[in-house]
Amino acid sequence: MPEHIVHILPEQVASQIAAGEVVERPASAVKELIENSLDAGARSVSVEILGGGSALIAVGDDGSGMTRADAILSLRRHATSKIRSAADLSAIRTLGFRGEALASIASVSHLRMQTRRAADEHGVEVAAEAGNIEDTRTCAMAAGTRIEVRQLFFNTPARLKFLKTLATEQGAIAEAFQRIALANHRIAFRLTADGRTIFDLPRANSVLERFRQVLGPRIASRMLAFDLDRPGVRAQGLAATSQESFATGRMIFTFVNGRSVRDRVLIRAIEQAYQTLIPRGRHPAALLFVNMRHEDVDVNVHPMKTEVRFRNGGAVFDVVYHAIRDRLADQTENASVATSVDTSAAASDALAPSTDDAAMGLITTASMGEDARAGQSADATGDSVPNPRGDAPLRLVPDAPNQAAFQRPLSLAYDRDARGGGATAATAHPPAPIPMYSRLRVIGQIFAGYIALETEEGLLLIDQHAAHERVTFEKLRRELRDGGIRTQAMLAPVPVELNPARAPQVHGALSELRAMGFEVEPFGPTTLLLKGAPAVFGPEGGAKLLTDMIESMGDNESGFRGGGEAAFENWLKQLACHGSVRVGRVLELAEIHSLLAELDRTEFKSNCPHGRPVHIQFGRGQIERMFRR
Incomplete structure (x- = not known):
């Protein structure tokens, strides 16, 4: 040695x-x-x-x-x-x-x-x-x-x-x-x-202009500006509309105090903000700038300085999630949105009282994606054998109409942001924002599944199942968060037979079924007694709806049990899907108008809970070119 x-x-x-x-x-x-x-x-x-x-x-x-x-x-x-x-x-x-x-x-x-x-x-x-x-x-x-x-x-x-x-x-x-x-x-x-x-x-006047320079006008025209400032943390930037999604997460860019980082907290907050808005397995585009006090973030945790550690990661997650989620809640306000964005390395000093937050204006426009149909396969349960009338009415009972929305001139077919004037487009001809559906002329129903509307820009087709599913999902989620999904009693209890092989697992998930609005009791080893169903659907098809939900559970009770709020959202998706009007159902004109009015009062109305688009648009110019006019 x-x-x-x-x-x-x-x-x-x-x-x-x-x-x-x-x-x-x-x-x-x-x-x-x-x-x-x-x-x-x-x-x-x-x-x-x-x-x-x-x-x-x-x-x-x-x-x-x-x-x-x-x-x-x-x-x-x-x-x-x-x-x-x-x-x-x-x-x-x-x-x-x-x-x-x-x-x-x-x-x-x-x-x-x-x-x-x-x-x-x-x-x-x-x-x-x-x-x-x-x-x-x-x-x-x-x-x-x-x-x-x-x-x-x-x-x-x-x-x-x-x-x-x-x-x-x-x-x-x-x-x-x-x-x-x-x-x-x-x-x-x-x-x-x-x-x-x-x-x-060249030097750009705004973050959006630089985004357009780097990634092109098409995706830039589909970005929404967001900005949420809370004590100690500010999240701002651009997020794609819910009708845009990508196969990978490479279109997500995250920065902390001007430094490009790869951080799981930020990525998870962005991805969860798009939950129920884009298809599973797809990813959004986002440009996120988090500004915070320098002492609240440790950038010295990686030799290449690509990772950071937050003093309060939960607070950062919350601000980023709500900044984007709240912006996505109503994508009608995307014709002209101005916000204050400073992306310099010292931007976090803006959180200190003595610092002047010198920022440039950021103007965005959003659109309906021309290739938004890419996610349609995510919710195959929306299609069924055509049935001229179906088993039950839509049960859409509109609230008192928003009179202010209808006092505007009818020529304004699209809901514009009241804070802005004319839109500053990301391209010479920016795509139209998400419309106020109830203010468009109803042409009719196509293939007993799609509602045709006329707009100033062209023809709009609405997937009636996706639209009703989003309306129903948001109603159910609101009820669940307000204390529980409301139940409507059956005129008489209805027995529901269970598969003997799966009956023990179903009996083990009775509390979850009750939370979803089903009033059920055991009635023998392989039978449930249904006494009430979710009020949003009514009791008529309650037994079939319960059966469909049980079939959605998977092979064991884990299909219903565990997982917290995220799991409940998955169950709400299933419930909304099984309870919504299907493709193949012929709708009366009054039902169409009622559905459109409900859709206009609904958050995240551009996509169904599985991420499929509610509508697609054929531009007038596109139609005229097809006829060589």
């Missing part, structure tokens, strides 16, 4: 280990260098890459620049201008702070830095290889900094071996660039790859 087995690593080896933590791939280096530019006060940042970032990464900015001494010192490990003491870690106000990025990148590349302060006559150029400074000289350049990183990981072949294809690495760089650009709309950004321009983003 050797006498000494513990030793100090050479500086170069330690730097390469640190580089492995901070610089996972070329995209990590790009992110760190851009964040340094932003911390230096840059108003314009350009990025150039070759070979997926392995051959070259060049980041230039017009920031504050450095002196010769600072430029040399910045390449040493733990060198930083952003913190002075351990106490500074409790309230970090810059994107970078760890003092590892430049040194780590330099240790695994050939690095050349050119930098100049505006007050200096000349700039300074520093060249380093594998972390060792090889040369320093003066240079002529504009104020700012340019850093070139060549042959990244040239001296760490193991890391180089695990890089993906050039296209994949370039895509990761573009995604990191995209996130930073979205969070800093007042900064101009440019990204070129192998001589081809990927992004060329």
